[in-house]
């Protein structure tokens with residue numbers, strides 16, 4: 001894309017409840033349009049209930065926003081950072097309205113989601129598009145989005161540090177138990193999605209895009225995991241795998257497998273004694289990490305007597321924050337960075353998506369950041 005004179009950044013995220021009273025309304029928002037009864041939603045709310053109804057995600061986004069502002073200040077870049085969520089306050093629509101009322105006209109969105117799939121890319125584009133329609137700002141406010149950053153060095157490097165440290169800790173614990181040479185496994189974990197969504201993720205060959213075996217979502221995770229390992233000499237020869245977590249939905253619909261807990265059992269049966277768990281699919285330690293990994297998967301490790309270390313998410317790691325501001329600078333006229341680094345052969349990913357990118361049998365909704373976007377499309381750009 002030709003660099004533009006954006007005048008504000010919107011950090012777009014998932015959102016989460018901030019008290020017990022928020023939990024059901026939040027879950028209704030997440031599942032809206034699918035007619036899931038409250039009794040069923042109450043069943044999937046147990047992890048929120050156990051945390052006092054408070055998801056850690058909003059606090060993490062407040063910290064990320066502050067860290068991005070600090071990095072922008074440090075570089076002398078004058079761009080405000082707004083924050084808006086898909087499923088809880090502050091809602092994206094209200095955030096766009098606020099930015100518009102403050103005089104901003106060209107927004108660059110940065111999402112807290114690194115990979116391509118309906119849930120991790122297209123749904124953000126749709127919700128930004130629908131927010132423009134809902135607020136009546138269509139044609140008045142231009143909204144673009146930075147590229148998916150699964151293979152940006154700013155996302156990869158914190159995992160390189162984390163896996164290096166995790167391997168050291170697991171090996172030291174095993175040595176302390178007299179098992180210095182016991183087999184260790186590196187397990188990369190990401191959010192499971194329906195296999196239909198996985199196959200439809202990324203640009204479709206039929207629409208002029210490259211084809212990926214099992215879809216772009218899986219291909220991006222495998223390539224990123226390999227990029228992390230390639231940067232760690234101590235990981236040479238260590239077995240690794242990509243596993244999935246946080247499956248939901250009806251049991252008859254296939255989702256990506258294996259589940260992290262099943263995979264841990266299988267490895268333990270095969271003689272593995274130590275495991276480094278890498279939350280490769282996640283930007284911060286939100287509920288999926290705090291519950292599905294730190295509560296459930298680590299409990300499985302204890303049952304199996306596996307030595308385990310869960311690697312940190314990028315969160316507000318200085319390299320990650322600098323990477324996000326680099327991604328912004330790729331797109332801005334001032335402070336432009338012409339180099340578009342990518343740690344895998346799949347990237348650098350596209351700034352705009354082709355038609356049907358990550359679309360899987362869902363109705364057409366207005367999307368931003370697509371070749372055929374009907375909303376958020378370019379206003380005359382005096383700066384370019």
Ligand SMILES: CC1=C(CCC(=O)O)c2cc3nc(cc4[nH]c(cc5[nH]c(cc1n2)c(C)c5CCC(=O)O)c(CCC(=O)O)c4C)C(CCC(=O)O)=C3C
Nearest residue numbers: 014016030044055056057113119120191193248286287288
């Ligand atoms: C790929 C992916 C990411 C990673 C990309 C990204 O980060 O965007 C992600 C993130 C998140 N998912 C989250 C929470 C939920 N996801 C759900 C449901 C679903 N996720 C899906 C996929 C993903 N989800 C899918 C295919 C569904 C089923 C269909 C649907 O419902 O769309 C449900 C419904 C209840 C349930 O079914 O369990 C909840 C409550 C939170 C907030 C955590 C917190 O509060 O700290 C976050 C960051």
Ligand SMILES: [Fe+2]
Nearest residue numbers: 119191246288
């Ligand atoms: Fe989710």
